Amino acid sequence: MADEKLTQIFIMGKAYDVPVGVTIMDAMEYAGYRFTRGAGCRSGFCGACGTVYRREGEYRLEFVLGCQEMVEEGMHRTQIPFTPAPRTEYRLAELDPLENVLLQYYPEVARCVSCNTCTKACPQEIDVMDYIQAALRGDLARTAELSFDCIACGLCTMRCPADIKHYHVGQLARRLHSVSGSPIPEHLTRRMGELEAGQFNKELDELVSMDLDGLKAKYAERVIEKAVDPEEASA
């Protein structure tokens, strides 16, 4: 620890010396913060750790995930662990996937002025404005497709001058599109049948009755699926 290289960052306005080469989230924990909210998968998938920072001397804000971005000297950062953007209530099964359904539940979509601030705030590099524009013209399939990688961190929504709840709009579009616009995958139907027939009940019961040490051992021994090389798969 003594020979570890340190760098200075600012966490919510206060200076801390933290190790070089760690993520923003690890740096916060190093500085003594404990996460009870605003931390989830720590792998860049759950969207709980939306983070905003400004580099020394820069006029622009940057938007990242705290668990993914490395600390930089002089970074001023804060976390936005929650976005106050309540989701409209709807019953998916009762919705008609018509062109105006997104506007009906999220009418503020029509306030979009195409400023593209949402896109610039997206740590997932999604074309957020383009999917909101697709929503505006009732194109459910395009909204669903473009918003597919959304992890609902909410940074777009916090930045939008038109108060659009982008990630909820994308989610509704994907739900509607999956019900009405895309084919039901064969393997899913097959697996659902297996589940309903109780094919995996025995394994599940075993896990439930296992003690903590047994579970830990099982977790350590788990077989991790080999990543598929797309070129190999198509060959």
Add this chain to the structure above:
Amino acid sequence: MSTLSYFPGCSLKDNAKRFEDAAFFVMEQLGSPLEELANWTCCGTVYSLTSDDLMRQIAPVRNFVRTQESGSDEIVALCAMCYNTLARTAHRINADEEERTKINAFMNKEPDYEGSVQVRHLLQVLRDTVGWDALSAKAVRPLEGLKVAAYYGCTLVRPDEVGIDDKEHPVVMADALEAVGAEPVGFPFEAECCGTYQIVDEPHLALEQSGRILRSAARAGADVIVTACPLCQHNLEQAIEALSAEEVEGLEKIQVVYFTELLAAALGADEAQMTPVVRDVLAACVPAEGGV
């Protein structure tokens, strides 16, 4: 002739789909197919009259940037309101380097708008590039005997700097229909306002305006009114329903369609693809003789 870079607008993907479908067919027949601009965004809906709120000019400017990226310096609009918003912004921002610089600075990390994109309406393309003779030559089903009232509304012809024709007595849409064999009928409300968005909050105002237009066209003996704007079209359709009980000669049979729908019919569009209203118009007014 080459492909035209085309800006659709939101309504043309939704309740005015038939306006666009017919335009695609017409331009295909004329050998200048429309190619939809990639990643277009809302035009901005209404041109902002404030001089200091440049944020409202970004939507149209962004579409010009995407036009540039497509390798074109011209974009063709079909919806009259989109045309108006885009054309007025082009007129303003192309001439104002300072405003362009401000907008480009705001859109940082994105390509700059260079200020050279021109906006045209499809009717201008038909008149100035295709020409009435070429349009006429493609009319395999001339609309003989069909009396057409061309309704322009406001946004195609005003203000002067973007108007595609004379703002008091425009003729371009009537000329297009005449080129395919229809008989244009003049009526004094051709460039009056339809009532626009008042149809939402104060429907009686919009219906009064659109009602005057309908009655005037009916008295002039029109079988059908043609429009170039989804909002004009909507208001006139609403007025037809509202006025159906009235006794004005000709009002009971008058229909409202987009001008492209009639051009497509004349250029040989498949009847199965037409809306029932267009089929009605054709059945009632075009003599079956002549083989089609």
